[in-house]
Amino acid sequence: MAQGPTITTIAARAGVSIASVSRVLNGLPTREDTIRKVMAAADELGYVPNAAARSLKSNRTYQVAFAMADIGNPTYVAMVREIQPVLKAAGYRLVLHSTDGDVDDELDVLRRLGERYADGLIISPLRGFAQQHLDLLAGAPAPVVVIGSVPQDTPVDNVRTDSRTGVRLALEHLYGLGRRSIGFLNGPLDTIPGAARAAAYTDALAALGLPYDPDLVEVGDFYRAAGARAAHRLLERSRPDALLCANDLIALGALDALREERLRVPEDVALVGMDDTELATAAWPTLTSVSLGSAERGRRAAELLLDRLEDGAAAPRIVTVEPTLVVRASTEGAS
Known part of the structure; x- marks a missing residue:
């Protein structure tokens, strides 16, 4: 099998020393005209740097x-x-x-x-x-x-x-729209976002003067199907006029459940997600969501x-x- 270009063949093509080629390919200070000659020769010969060798020399994997x-x-x-x-x-x-x-x-x-x-x-x-x-x-x-x-x-x-501030923004928005029975569909409480958003929901309700109602809260997982199941469980025991969901996937599942229950969004139930992913604009109706950047x-x-x-x-x-x-x-x- 034919051998690929090496620093020796590059040096011969460029008309410079092997040491000069080595310096250029390893990014060491070299005269500008030498750099131009070496790089031109390397391109002409189709030289591809050996990543493994570079990694060994620099002690980096890149x-x-x-x-x-x-x-x-x-x-x-x-x-x-x-x-x-x-x-x-x-x-x-x-x-x-x-x-x-x-x-x-x-x-x-x-x-x-x-x-x-x-x-x-x-x-x-x-x-x-x-x-x-x-x-x-x-x-x-x-x-x-x-x-x-x-x-x-x-x-x-x-x-x-700051997801706590994000939850507060969502509840203040719903409250400003006249919604007073605001349910919450969350992910697992043993996760960082689940725990933070549960605490933020309770605090935001208190700041708005709304009572905490356990019948308006359901815990599931951060997936669409889990969101739909959680929404169905919540709707079996209560009829909120708004739902805050701990992420957009849960909100899409809630939207599925609300359709199955013949409830209109936003007329019967206003719906808010979190994360403001591309799913928020792909949903119908498009989804109000808290962007967490x-x-x-x-x-x-x-x-x-x-x-x-x-x-x-x-x-x-x-x-x-x-x-x-x-x-x-x-x-x-x-x-």
Whole structure:
């Protein structure tokens, strides 16, 4: 089999020394005319750098991993769409890993950073932080950025949102429309978003002077089918005039259930989701939703990681992306 171009053949074509070719291909300071000659010769010969050799020389893989609970969830898809171009522009590949929300899997991802499968990690834990998480984060052999709230004084770069404020914005909107029986469809309470949004719902009701009614609350999971089942269970025992859903997938399931129950949206039941994913505009009626800045959180996490790769000694940073309410047809016509 014919041998591909090497630094020797490139040197011969460019009319420069092998040492000069090596310096150019490894990004070391070299005269501009030498760089032009070497790069032109490399292009003519179809030279492709050996990534494995480059990795060994630099002690870098030029890969960054992103570990998330569900690779198919539109929230994480929005993050990936922002993370990848930021990393690609800096010369890094993005490797995706779905943990399925399993704590042991998350811990394994952190432990294996020592195997140098990636130069850094962006991780979004679903079920909170066990002491093992915190220990591994503190001693991580490679930079880690966490998307999601972390305990105070955790020595890690962190991008978070304020879902409590997001819930308050949603309930104030529904209250302003005259809705007083506002139900809540949540995900599992042993997850970070489930716990935070449950507490925020209770607080927001109290701030509006509305009583907490357990018959208006149902817990399921962060999926469309689970949202539909949760909505049916809630509707069997109560008739709310509005529903807040802990994410857009649950809201789509609720919309399915409301149709089956012959209830109109928004005339009979106003409906609000959270995350403001692409699903919100694809639904009919289009879905009012609380944007938690998923795309922005992904972009900022990638930027923090690149900064950390350049300066590992800098103090950890916290970035907070504020929520906004995006009003659409599922509440717009409510009165």
